[in-house]
């Protein structure tokens with residue numbers, strides 16, 4: 001675990017004791033870990049008698065709205081004026097589940113203008129930015145796991161309650177695909193065991209996040225698997241793509257494609273999967289892999305993106321057909337790596 005100061009806990013506690021205006025920011029298109037870790041931290045800071053505010057750069061799917069504190073989140077996209085004013089007043093800004101300000105889109109400008117103290121709690125590979133305190137571990141399952149470690153470092157385990165436990169559990173569970181990846185370290189399960197002490201209903205949390213498809217979303221998934229999947233067995237790769245027209249046909253709502261990119265990895269011999277989704281002025285790409293194939297390097301080098309070894313993303317300004325063409329043309333360069341890492 002990297003932290004800038006050996007006295008991290010003491011220093012941050014001291015800082016919090018003299019600060020009122022605390023803002024917690026998530027990355028754009030927040031997922032269950034972004035919302036779970038941010039709201040876990042939010043509920044913790046409230047227990048510490050602070051008055052934090054969570055700001056998301058844009059909206060997020062309804063299946064995350066159940067988390068305690070969600071009703072107080074400010075969505076910058078919908079409420080720009082309030083968000084900007086709050087950021088101006090901020091004395092501390094937490095970056096949770098990201099560490100590069102290009103992950104927060106239009107919010108970046110305002111966050112960069114702020115001369116507040118910045119604290120990062122994140123599990124993505126770390127990039128140099130102007131950060132005062134960093135709690136970063138790229139081998140941690142999730143940002144939610146690191147929020148738990150943050151609470152430990154502040155010597156405040158006694159403040160954890162059911163609300164905090166629910167949010168952190170949701171983040172850890174979702175970022176490990178229900179404990180199927182990124183979760184081989186005993187520490188993750190130790191933390192989960194500590195959270196379960198608070199009588200949270202873990203089965204209900206899984207159900208709220210995963211058994212909550214709208215009919216449109218469910219049909220869109222079927223359409224992707226049946227009609228939009230292309231398999232390249234020689235490269236152990238499979239892709240899915242969705243155009244704007246297709247999204248419209250299925251009444252697409254933000255987050256409806258969440259997790260679709262994982263499905264092709266269930267095909268025997270496939271270790272690399274990508275989904276291309278047309279957005280208003282760019283193509284959003286998600287990459288997933290099994291084993292050692294580094295999707296984050298692939299994303300950074302070829303699609304202006306990044307992320308984790310097995311889960312990353314990027315963007316393309318070319319049209320969707322050209323973007324896919326580019327992707328396919330790159331595969332031969334990676335043939336050896338893809339062959340090596342075949343199951």
Ligand code: 5GP
Pocket residue numbers: 031100103124285286287304305306307308311312313314315
């Ligand atoms: P997703 O495919 O679910 O959008 O993102 C998977 C992972 O890749 C996330 O952990 C996210 O942080 C990272 N990621 C997604 N898109 C981008 C991007 O455009 N740039 C960078 N640096 N990381 C991304």
Ligand code: MN
Pocket residue numbers: 033034097123142143175
């Ligand atoms: Mn995460």
